[in-house]
Amino acid sequence: MATDSASKVRRWRRQRLVGTCAAVFLGLVLLLAAWGKALNPVAFVEQIRFEGLDFFGLAAPIAFLALALEIAIGMALLLGIRRLWVLIPAALLVAFFLFLTGRTYWRFSQGLLAETDACGCFGNLFVRTPAQAFWQDLGLLGLPMVLAFVGRPKPGGGPFPVVRTTLVGLVTVAGLLFAWKAPELPLDDLATRLKPGVEVGELCAGSKASDSRICLDALLTELETGRHRVVISNLDEPVFLDGVEHLNELVYDGSDAGVWVLSGAPPEEVTAFGWTWAPTFEVREVPVALLRPLFRRLPRSFVIEDGRVTHTFDGLPPAVANPAGDV
């Protein structure tokens, strides 16, 4: 009898440990995903629109609400709050994420969607194919979610965790404030795939296994050698239009660095821009799927030397201080 009871306790402890570990893991994954979104909330709002979740046109409030839920649930799980009022919303959130990535995967497999249109729950910071997004989410979210239910405290057991719940609330508010201010913070290198040290051949759309994968070095072979200043912008961006004259002058500033503008604008818009502004620099159309993960706000620019990014700038590139020197 005593042995039975002891083995039950051991089993209960094991279950509790498994459940706690799974919940902590799930909490960390949710917080990491929330971090990716909070760094670039504009892209998350666009994603909400793309997924058709902008009910009543309220994409931004819905994005911030989803972010709040993700932070709160992630934080609660990390702090070991495994009450049903945490686990049930967590399960609903996980189910919702799996529905989204599953739907994208299905659309892609039916040829209704390009591979590069999907990015999953981590925002634009990570490169994932639709299949990767679904299976990774199933493994990283689904399995720990199920396990988090194992060995959970009995309903009504123990006092309400006031301190931990308060901490969850504070972190959630702090996370939302950070996301709100993030676009103005100098975090572009952290929040995007474009940062010093990256090679031009690593700036791609599509997975490595895909035949349709396209990288910037294939579209602009000129960037592989020499020094270039590259601007990413829409052609109707006011800051960019105000700086056309500055870019025109950069082309003839005495340095041997080329000036390029990359835009996702359609061909007719590029043609009209050429007639209207007669730029000295070249405008190249680049697939939006390749450009989108490279910026948070437009215009964004970078310097590339022999195929490697050396500097990034919020806005247009500055003039060269001395033709032979650094930017």
Add this chain to the structure above:
Amino acid sequence: MNEQIWRINFDKGLRLAMLSLALAGLLAAPAWSQGGPAKALTDFQPVTYRFEVAGRPLADAEVYQSRSTGSMLILAGELEAPVLIRLREGRVETVNLMKVDKKPDGSVTLLPDPTLASLGSYRLTSDRTGVGFDLNGQEAVLREKPHLLGNQKLESMQAYSLEYVRGAAAYTPSIPVLAKLRSQTEDVQVLVFFGSWCSACKQMVPRIMKVDEQLDGSKVQIDYYGLPQGRAFSADTKASAMGIKSVPTGVVFLNGREIGRINGNGWKIPELAINNVLVKAQG
């Protein structure tokens, strides 16, 4: 007395200085009214555009573009004088032919102090693909050439666009890979679906055109198929029958049977992409 002489000389000098200043001002006025001294109109490179007068294309029109000055120059036998379009200033002018200096490399420079006669301003065409202006009472339009559609051969591609020719000249295919392709004993055909409106095609198609030149006389045949822009793209029967969703796409056939496609990064070294498809199919 001396003071009087000094005063007379001073007055004369002052008048002379004022007269010189006024004269200099008059001479400089046209330049200043155009926003400072005119920038030298040099480095006009040949470009592929169509020039129409009263709705009729001028077959012998040569169009040049100077990126540095934001100008276009049109030469044609039917024109009384070459036409200069200054895009940044919004002006159209004629230039005296004697000042047009054609260089051996095909570029054009305007010699110093050309006589420019104003034709007024230009406007963007309604479809935004070109500019229109008044040429001695007739409507003149400079715009991009109509898109290249349907089946094409290397020669028609070269004839269509100088950009293609320049891009092909700048590309150096891999000699060992070309040798492998030349040693093919079976019939290989590569059908390149492209759009003359598509920017990526302007970068990538010239590379395969160079490969095409180098494989002349081999069993590898390269053909081109131009697709229209926009909705007409998906309405093209050949493209939709072959499931072409984006351009450029190269379809590789071995003895008439499709064995693979060239997409995305494959266009960086097209000869290698063709060879890879063949190696996969032939084992």
